[in-house]
Amino acid sequence: MSFIKKFIEQETVNRRNLLLASAYGLGGLAALGALGPNAVRAATANPTIAWSYRDRTNPYWNYIVSGGEAFVESLGLPKTALVNLINEGSSEKSLADVKALLGKNGSKVALAIDANDAPNCRPVVEAVAAAGAYVSTIWNKTDDLHPWDFGDHYVSHMTWSDEGPAEQTARILMDAMGKKGGVVHLGGIASNNPAIERLNGLKKALKDYPDVQLLDAQPADWDTQKANQVMAGFITRYGDEIKGVHCANDTIAYGVLEALRAEGIEGMPVVSYDGNQQAVELVAKGQILATVFTNPYWGGGISAALAYYAATGAFKPSNEPKEHREFYGPTILVTPKDALEFKAKYLDTNPKYDWKDFWGPSKGQIQYKS
Incomplete structure (x- = not known):
C-alpha cells in the first residue's frame, strides 16, 4: 500500500x-x-x-x-x-x-x-x-x-444515479461485517449532489441491517488528506466499535486505508466509488471490497x-x-471477482468512442423526487 x-x-x-x-x-x-x-x-x-x-x-x-x-x-x-x-x-x-x-x-x-x-x-x-x-x-x-x-x-x-449503487456497496460492506457492528461514512463536499446521494444509499441499506449502527458520517471533501485526518479521528473516537468504512469515492478510500495502516489495523472492510485504476487494483487484491465506475x-x-x-x-x-x-x-459495480476483467476493458486502454453518439451509454432521463 x-x-x-x-x-x-x-x-x-x-x-x-x-x-x-x-x-x-x-x-x-x-x-x-x-x-x-x-x-x-x-x-x-x-x-x-x-x-x-x-x-x-x-x-x-x-x-x-x-x-x-x-x-x-x-x-x-x-x-x-x-x-x-x-x-x-x-x-x-x-x-x-x-x-x-x-x-x-x-x-x-x-x-x-x-x-x-x-x-x-x-x-x-x-x-x-x-x-x-x-x-x-x-x-x-x-x-x-x-x-x-x-x-x-x-x-x-x-x-x-448514485443512491442505488451506493446502496449496493453498503450491502456488500455490511455483509462482510457479518451484518453487525459499527460503520462510519466519509463523504464528499456536503452540498454536492453525489455526496448526498451516496450517503442516502448507505442509509437506505441500513434499514435492512438492524444490528449495524452508523457511528458517524463526516465530509472529507473528496480529498485524500482530509479523509486520512477524518478517519484518524474516527479511530480515536470509536476504536474497536468500527467494523466497516463506507467511502464516497476512491480518493477518500486511499486516505482511509493509510489511516488504518498507521494504526496497524488490517482487513477492515472498506468500500468506495468512482472505479479509478488504483482502486480497482485494490479491489482485485481484496483490500477494497467494491467500487463503482461511472x-x-x-x-x-x-x-x-x-x-x-x-x-x-x-x-x-x-x-x-x-x-x-x-x-x-452509466455505472458499473466492480468487485474482486470481475476487477481484473473490468480493468483490462476500461482502464488499461481507453475504449474508442464515437463522440457524435451523444446518448449511447446514457441511462435515461433524470428523475426527481417529489
Missing part, C-alpha cells in the same frame, strides 16, 4: 503546481473582469472548447479531462486546444473563471463544467446563456434548473462534444427530447 502514501505526498505537490499553472494561464482572462451584457448570437465555427473542474491531481478528474482531450483530438486539434479551468473546489473561482473566459471569447465558447456545488450552477448557466455561448454541465445543479428553460445555450446536464472518460468527452456540436450548429438542443437534455450516465 506504499502507493497510497506516495499518492498523498504527490497530491500536495501536484496541487500546488496546478494552482500556479492555473493562476498563470488565467491571469489575462481574469484581468478582463466580469462578463458584461452581450446579445445572444447564432452558432459559430471553431468555438473555444473548455472544461471547468476541480483538480486534475484527482484520478477521477484526470479521466474526465482526458476524455475531453480525446474529443478535441477527434476534431484534428492538439489536446492543448482544450482550455482547463481549475477551480480547486471553489465555487467562487469556478464562476469567476467562466466569466473571464466569456469576457475574452464572448459567444464563441463551448463549455463543459461541474459547477462544484448545486447552487453555483445557475449563475454559471445564466452567464453562458447571456453571452450566447453553450454549456453542458455534469453532477451538480439544483432540481429547479433545467436546460430547456434556456433554449439552446444550456445544452445538457448529466448526472449519475465512466468519467466518456462523460468528459461527451459533455465537451455536446457543447461543441451545439455551438457549431451541428444539432439544435431545443429540438431534442427532454431525456437528451437531462440524463443519467
Whole structure:
C-alpha cells in the first residue's frame, strides 16, 4: 500500500503546481473582469472548447479531462486546444473563471463544467446563456434548473444515479461485517449532489441491517488528506466499535486505508466509488471490497462534444427530447471477482468512442423526487 502514501505526498505537490499553472494561464482572462451584457448570437465555427473542474491531481478528474482531450483530438486539434479551468473546489473561482473566459471569447465558447456545488450552477448557466455561448454541465445543479428553460445555450446536464449503487456497496460492506457492528461514512463536499446521494444509499441499506449502527458520517471533501485526518479521528473516537468504512469515492478510500495502516489495523472492510485504476487494483487484491465506475472518460468527452456540436450548429438542443437534455450516465459495480476483467476493458486502454453518439451509454432521463 506504499502507493497510497506516495499518492498523498504527490497530491500536495501536484496541487500546488496546478494552482500556479492555473493562476498563470488565467491571469489575462481574469484581468478582463466580469462578463458584461452581450446579445445572444447564432452558432459559430471553431468555438473555444473548455472544461471547468476541480483538480486534475484527482484520478477521477484526470479521466474526465482526458476524455475531453480525446474529443478535441477527434476534431484534428492538439489536446492543448482544450482550455482547463481549475477551480480547486471553489465555487467562487469556478464562476469567476467562466466569466473571464466569456469576457475574452464572448459567444464563441463551448463549455463543459461541474459547477462544484448545486447552487453555483445557475449563475454559471445564466452567464453562458447571456453571452450566447453553450454549456453542458455534469453532477451538480439544483432540481429547479433545467436546460430547456434556456433554449439552446444550456445544452445538457448529466448526472449519475448514485443512491442505488451506493446502496449496493453498503450491502456488500455490511455483509462482510457479518451484518453487525459499527460503520462510519466519509463523504464528499456536503452540498454536492453525489455526496448526498451516496450517503442516502448507505442509509437506505441500513434499514435492512438492524444490528449495524452508523457511528458517524463526516465530509472529507473528496480529498485524500482530509479523509486520512477524518478517519484518524474516527479511530480515536470509536476504536474497536468500527467494523466497516463506507467511502464516497476512491480518493477518500486511499486516505482511509493509510489511516488504518498507521494504526496497524488490517482487513477492515472498506468500500468506495468512482472505479479509478488504483482502486480497482485494490479491489482485485481484496483490500477494497467494491467500487463503482461511472465512466468519467466518456462523460468528459461527451459533455465537451455536446457543447461543441451545439455551438457549431451541428444539432439544435431545443429540438431534442427532454431525456437528451437531462440524463443519467452509466455505472458499473466492480468487485474482486470481475476487477481484473473490468480493468483490462476500461482502464488499461481507453475504449474508442464515437463522440457524435451523444446518448449511447446514457441511462435515461433524470428523475426527481417529489
